[in-house]
Amino acid sequence: MSEKKQPHDVEDTGHEWDGIRELKNDPPRWWLIGYFLSPVFIVVYLILYPSIPLINDYTRGLLGWTQIDEYNESLAQLKIIREPFEKKIEALSAQEILSDSEMKRYAELSSKVTFGDHCGACHGSGGQGKPGFPILADDDWLYGGTLETIIETITDGREGEMPAFGDQLSEREISDLVAFVIASSKGERSPAGHDVFMGETSGEANCVDCHGEEAKGDHDMGSANLTDKIWRFGGSEEAIRRTITYGVNQDGKMTRRAIMPTFGTKLKESDIKKLAVKVWSFGGGQKPQEE
Amino acid sequence: MNPANKQQSDEPVDSFADNGLDQLYNEADYWHVNVGESKIHARRMPGRFRRLKWMTACLYLIYFFGPYLRWGGRQAILIDIPNRKTYIFGLTFWPQDYWMLSLVLLILAIGLFFTTTIVGRAFCGYFCWQTVWVDIFTWIEEKLEGSPSARIALDAAPWSMRKTRIKALKHLIFLFLAALTGVTFTSYFIDVRELWTYYTALEGHAYIWSVPLIFMIGCYCGVALLREQLCFWLCPYARIQGVMIDPQTIMPTYDFKRGEQRARIGKGDDKSGDCIDCNLCVAVCPTGVDIRSGQQEGCITCGLCIDACDAVMEKVNRPTRLISYRSLFERHGEASNLWYKRGRVYVYSLIMLASLGGIVYGTTQMGGLSLTVIHERQPLFTRLSDGSIQNRYLLKMVNKEKKELLLTVAISGVDGAMLEKSERLIIPAGAVKSHTLFVKAPEDSLVAGNTPLRFTVTGQGFSADYKSVFVAPLE
Numbered sequence: 194m195s196e197k198k199q200p201h202d203v204e205d206t207g208h209e210w211d212g213i214r215e216l217k218n219d220p221p222r223w224w225l226i227g228y229f230l231s232p233v234f235i236v237v238y239l240i241l242y243p244s245i246p247l248i249n250d251y252t253r254g255l256l257g258w259t260q261i262d263e264y265n266e267s268l269a270q271l272k273i274i275r276e277p278f279e280k281k282i283e284a285l286s287a288q289e290i291l292s293d294s295e296m297k298r299y300a301e302l303s304s305k306v307t308f309g310d311h312c313g314a315c316h317g318s319g320g321q322g323k324p325g326f327p328i329l330a331d332d333d334w335l336y337g338g339t340l341e342t343i344i345e346t347i348t349d350g351r352e353g354e355m356p357a358f359g360d361q362l363s364e365r366e367i368s369d370l371v372a373f374v375i376a377s378s379k380g381e382r383s384p385a386g387h388d389v390f391m392g393e394t395s396g397e398a399n400c401v402d403c404h405g406e407e408a409k410g411d412h413d414m415g416s417a418n419l420t421d422k423i424w425r426f427g428g429s430e431e432a433i434r435r436t437i438t439y440g441v442n443q444d445g446k447m448t449r450r451a452i453m454p455t456f457g458t459k460l461k462e463s464d465i466k467k468l469a470v471k472v473w474s475f476g477g478g479q480k481p482q483e484e
Numbered sequence: 485m486n487p488a489n490k491q492q493s494d495e496p497v498d499s500f501a502d503n504g505l506d507q508l509y510n511e512a513d514y515w516h517v518n519v520g521e522s523k524i525h526a527r528r529m530p531g532r533f534r535r536l537k538w539m540t541a542c543l544y545l546i547y548f549f550g551p552y553l554r555w556g557g558r559q560a561i562l563i564d565i566p567n568r569k570t571y572i573f574g575l576t577f578w579p580q581d582y583w584m585l586s587l588v589l590l591i592l593a594i595g596l597f598f599t600t601t602i603v604g605r606a607f608c609g610y611f612c613w614q615t616v617w618v619d620i621f622t623w624i625e626e627k628l629e630g631s632p633s634a635r636i637a638l639d640a641a642p643w644s645m646r647k648t649r650i651k652a653l654k655h656l657i658f659l660f661l662a663a664l665t666g667v668t669f670t671s672y673f674i675d676v677r678e679l680w681t682y683y684t685a686l687e688g689h690a691y692i693w694s695v696p697l698i699f700m701i702g703c704y705c706g707v708a709l710l711r712e713q714l715c716f717w718l719c720p721y722a723r724i725q726g727v728m729i730d731p732q733t734i735m736p737t738y739d740f741k742r743g744e745q746r747a748r749i750g751k752g753d754d755k756s757g758d759c760i761d762c763n764l765c766v767a768v769c770p771t772g773v774d775i776r777s778g779q780q781e782g783c784i785t786c787g788l789c790i791d792a793c794d795a796v797m798e799k800v801n802r803p804t805r806l807i808s809y810r811s812l813f814e815r816h817g818e819a820s821n822l823w824y825k826r827g828r829v830y831v832y833s834l835i836m837l838a839s840l841g842g843i844v845y846g847t848t849q850m851g852g853l854s855l856t857v858i859h860e861r862q863p864l865f866t867r868l869s870d871g872s873i874q875n876r877y878l879l880k881m882v883n884k885e886k887k888e889l890l891l892t893v894a895i896s897g898v899d900g901a902m903l904e905k906s907e908r909l910i911i912p913a914g915a916v917k918s919h920t921l922f923v924k925a926p927e928d929s930l931v932a933g934n935t936p937l938r939f940t941v942t943g944q945g946f947s948a949d950y951k952s953v954f955v956a957p958l959e
Contacts, residue, residue: 317862317863318862319860319861319862319863320863321862321863321866322863328863328866330863330866330874330876331866331867331868331869331874332868332869333868333869418869421869421870421871422867422868422869422870422871423867423868423869474920475876476866476874476876476922477866477868
């Protein structure tokens with residue numbers, strides 16, 4: 194404790210305001226100790242840690258500490274925790290992962306980042322889709338919603354195709370076809386446009402080859418089911434007309450684009466497995482059909 | 485400064501400088517505040533309050549032996565932070581039950597107000613760990629170094645073999661007690677048996693060594709070195725209690741009317757009072773206060789000066805109670821209400837009773853099952869191929885029972901809404917489990933926007949419900 198002097202015994206600095214004198218008392222001892230320790234701390238820090246920037250380099254410090262090392266260390270720790278799970282994922286089939294609640298949970302949670310990096314931009318972080326990009330959370334699948342087909346889709350990618358009928362069909366025929374498609378999504382069978390759909394009018398154009406006689410689509414071909422309430426490219430009259438007129442993945446600006454990239458070369462097999470489980474669990478996964 | 489203003493302010497400043505400031509400086513010369521420049525070595529004398537102090541100190545044996553009590557195969561009192569559970573004998577507290585802790589803290593805070601308003605800083609004087617530990621430490625000091633005068637002489641003496649030996653032994657004992665305090669504290673968080681195996685094997689996580697070490701350093705600095713200085717300059721409770729004292733609070737008080745003028749025995753005249761100016765009341769004070777100057781911030785109301793004064797008064801055949809527990813009103817010869825006739829005593833009691841009621845209610849309602857439902861936000865809803873709307877939910881269930889629960893989920897509140905499939909959920913004993921559920925409803929029965937949807941889980945006599953929401957598209 195520094196010596197505390199009484200006001201009368203101590204010199205002042207000569208500064209006086211309204212009768213209050215500034216005394217020349219020593220600062221408290223604890224404060225002085227802290228004050229002199231701080232440069233010591235700085236010197237020790239400069240020696241131990243990277244600190245001074247040089248022209249092409251910087252001083253590395255005796256401890257050799259770097260931020261990226263610290264980051265990598267914690268990443269390695271995470272890897273150790275995940276390793277037993279990852280080994281199991283490699284050994285199990287996607288179906289087996291799905292039926293084991295703990296592994297399913299691990300697959301869903303650990304693929305969150307992968308999904309965000311590779312899938313979320315188009316399909317939304319929760320599989321909610323975006324205009325022009327398919328919704329993964331519903332139960333309508335172009336190529337099938339079983340784990341097997343989901344894995345296939347992720348691995349090899351998909352490229353939709355539909356001819357542009359603008360040249361082959363007359364204005365009236367297209368209008369009839371639009372009315373037919375809208376009616377069929379409501380479960381009705383509109384007589385107008387039925388012949389166009391079946392390809393019974395002039396020309397080579399027909400829809401039935403791909404979408405089927407009942408207009409329910411075909412998973413092997415990736416043709417859309419036209420009898421449900423889900424639209425790949427929008428269900429308004431205008432949107433349907435555009436799809437029919439300009440087709441999918443044809444030439445021209447107005448054609449619909451439907452290309453899913455190939456991920457088999459970018460992602461590991463186990464990552465794809467985990468993604469398939471995640472996508473399946475968004476709410477629309479289908480059980481394999483036993484026929 | 486503006487000259488006009490200076491003109492105006494000249495007069496008061498001058499008069500203050502002439503009289504007020506000099507007076508202030510003169511007064512400052514007389515102020516004596518104990519800032520630790522001389523170490524306080526209090527005398528120990530037997531008496532009523534001394535006995536009371538020992539008895540309250542014994543309460544801390546509960547602290548030291550508490551961790552060794554067992555209950556149903558585990559430590560009776562254990563705060564298991566990694567598993568987020570607190571055990572107090574038969575009760576298990578989950579993080580969800582921690583609102584009761586705030587009621588416990590409220591009782592403790594109001595309890596401090598309650599005691600302070602009636603008997604002053606009794607907490608400081610008898611119950612505070614700082615006071616009790618200092619009391620024990622100085623007792624050890626007296627056993628090793630002798631009476632206060634011997635201790636002062638030893639402190640002043642040059643270093644010798646004897647002084648080194650005594651001082652080293654003393655500080656070793658202090659450090660040992662401080663370490664024991666720290667280890668005991670830690671053992672309320674880790675099973676004490678496990679803890680001692682770690683300590684005896686010199687292994688274990690860094691925390692189980694660092695926590696008691698920090699505690700030990702704190703205890704050693706606070707109790708062995710700072711002592712009453714901590715009460716003077718660091719402790720906020722000392723100051724808080726100061727404002728809870730009122731003129732009806734009874735505290736150790738010097739009866740100045742009877743005591744003044746002080747005069748030593750045989751030197752008094754007819755003006756002298758009963759105080760024989762023996763200074764024993766100062767000598768026994770653990771904080772070095774002179775109670776005859778009136779109530780002051782240093783007084784921890786421990787009553788040791790009362791013991792000392794009464795003993796002296798008996799010896800010189802004068803009536804006792806020259807220093808005694810009195811209120812400010814009594815000291816001025818006015819009547820003071822009895823403690824149970826004061827409004828704030830009742831207000832404090834009511835708050836404490838209400839809090840206690842809350843805790844009793846809480847502990848009887850503990851256990852069972854709790855449910856939280858989180859509605860998925862991405863997507864808020866999904867349209868299915870048949871046109872119906874599907875919502876996704878995450879159910880979080882906590883089973884606080886000691887047995888496994890088999891539960892069924894039911895929903896209500898939205899017309900036509902149904903669970904994707906009826907599921908039986910198994911929640912293991914004492915576990916938290918989350919489960920994803922899908923609810924779908926045909927669109928024509930839905931109201932656009934949000935509709936409240938109630939989830940109920942039931943099974944084996946337990947049930948819990950949670951109000952969530954079903955989201956339907958706006959068009």
